Amino acid sequence: MAFRWFEKRQSRALRARGSIVSAPGVAVQPPPCAAFFPPGARRRNCRHGGAPSSAISRRFDAASTSRPPHGLGVLLLTLLVWASPASAATRVVSLNLCSDQLLVLLAPEKIIALSLLARDPALSFVARRAASLPVVRASAEAVLRLHPDLILAGPYGAQTTAALLQSEGLPVHRITLPQNFPAIRAQTLHLARLLGVPERGAALVGAMNATLAAVRPPPRPRTAIAWEPRGFTDGPATLMGAILRAAGLANLANSNRLGLEALMRLRPDLLVVQEAPDFPSLATDLLQSPALASIPRLALPPALTLCAGPFTAQAVAMLAR
Numbered sequence: 226m227a228f229r230w231f232e233k234r235q236s237r238a239l240r241a242r243g244s245i246v247s248a249p250g251v252a253v254q255p256p257p258c259a260a261f262f263p264p265g266a267r268r269r270n271c272r273h274g275g276a277p278s279s280a281i282s283r284r285f286d287a288a289s290t291s292r293p294p295h296g297l298g299v300l301l302l303t304l305l306v307w308a309s310p311a312s313a314a315t316r317v318v319s320l321n322l323c324s325d326q327l328l329v330l331l332a333p334e335k336i337i338a339l340s341l342l343a344r345d346p347a348l349s350f351v352a353r354r355a356a357s358l359p360v361v362r363a364s365a366e367a368v369l370r371l372h373p374d375l376i377l378a379g380p381y382g383a384q385t386t387a388a389l390l391q392s393e394g395l396p397v398h399r400i401t402l403p404q405n406f407p408a409i410r411a412q413t414l415h416l417a418r419l420l421g422v423p424e425r426g427a428a429l430v431g432a433m434n435a436t437l438a439a440v441r442p443p444p445r446p447r448t449a450i451a452w453e454p455r456g457f458t459d460g461p462a463t464l465m466g467a468i469l470r471a472a473g474l475a476n477l478a479n480s481n482r483l484g485l486e487a488l489m490r491l492r493p494d495l496l497v498v499q500e501a502p503d504f505p506s507l508a509t510d511l512l513q514s515p516a517l518a519s520i521p522r523l524a525l526p527p528a529l530t531l532c533a534g535p536f537t538a539q540a541v542a543m544l545a546r
Contacts, residue, residue: 312421313420313422314374315374316337317336317337317375317376317420318338318377319376319378320363320368320376320377320378320383321340321377322340322342322343322348322349322379322532323531323534324378324400325339325343325349325355326351326534327412327416327534329351330351330429330536331420332421332425333354333358335420336358336359337359337371337373338361339358339359340363343360346528347500350528350534352528363382363383365385369393369395373395374395374396375395375396375398375420376395376397376398378397378398379399380400380402387399402464403464403533404462404463404464404533405464406433406437406537406538409433409533409535409537410433410434413430414426414430417429432538433537436539436541436542437541440542443474447473448476448477448491448493448495449469449474449493449494449496449497449544450476450478450491450495450496450497451469451497452488452496452497452498452511454508454511455508455511456485457482458478458480459476459480461479465497468530468541469497471541472541472545474495474544485517488517492520493520495520495544496523497525497544498512498522499530500525500527501524523543525540529543
């Protein structure tokens with residue numbers, strides 16, 4: 226719509242002033258300022274005399290003298306190029322597990338290094354794909370040697386490294402830690418635009434939406450508690466709380482710490498736990514209590530819930546089965 230409006234305005238301006246198409250070396254006069262802007266924007270962009278601002282004039286002059294113009298099509302193409310955003314980054318380093326996963330899903334061809342955790346199958350959803358990708362330790366010196374044009378970091382961890390890189394003039398983008406699915410959608414789409422691959426972000430969000438839409442609520446109301454090592458729980462405002470809610474489960478916890486006795490008093494219909502680690506510890510010993518044998522439990526892979534991403538919808542699908 227905007228392109229058609231501009232084309233009509235430009236055509237009227239050309240008819241009013243005569244054709245501006247010329248042979249090489251012939252001076253070309255820019256069209257009036259009104260041709261460049263819709264009515265509401267003319268006052269702040271045009272001088273009282275009707276000529277465009279100096280910046281617009283300089284751009285028009287450069288376009289008309291740098292190469293032979295070939296009519297309205299070339300002029301419109303030039304203006305569209307001026308209006309386009311800067312080129313997206315092509316050499317990207319990630320210093321955070323959560324940004325690792327989004328980067329691998331969105332733009333693997335632009336990766337020059339990921340964090341060391343990206344290859345850990347117990348933590349990373351993209352561990353298999355990251356196994357063949359380069360990694361770097363969170364050292365400013367190590368990262369500078371890679372000559373990146375964009376660095377992705379998280380809100381926690383490697384903050385000193387990120388600050389040093391930023392002080393060297395390198396662009397650092399710190400991702401957030403979404404706690405619900407609308408925030409996951411927003412972050413995925415924003416990072417996709419930053420990386421110059423908006424269509425991939427839209428595809429990931431579309432797949433996540435389809436997974437969530439396919440979830441059917443349980444036939445009867447069911448309660449659940451997400452019980453973590455040492456008895457910690459996840460309340461409604463957390464990512465796990467959003468996962469339980471999307472699966473149609475009523476969360477009985479409020480981010481408080483529950484001992485075995487308190488848990489038995491609440492007695493949820495489902496106990497949601499993390500997959501058993503390779504090396505059990507006292508922190509996970511509560512889960513081995515015989516008192517919990519009568520409460521159904523479901524173990525979720527930490528790779529689906531440790532970081533928020535489009536893949537988190539798979540945790541909802543597992544709970545809804």
